[in-house]
Amino acid sequence: MKPSALYQRVVDVCEELAKFTHLVRGRADYLTDRYSERVESGEKLSERVNQRTL
16 A cells, blocks of 8 residues: 555554554453343243242
């Protein structure tokens, strides 16, 4: 690629991606934890709440 404004922009984006990757390495569990996946279904909640024994 010839030196140009586009080349500089591509280099900037690559640098930012490398920085971000370095900052978040090892934190995949935190970053991929979603509320929607943790919410109990109504059926499971009903089973848990209506237990006969503890």
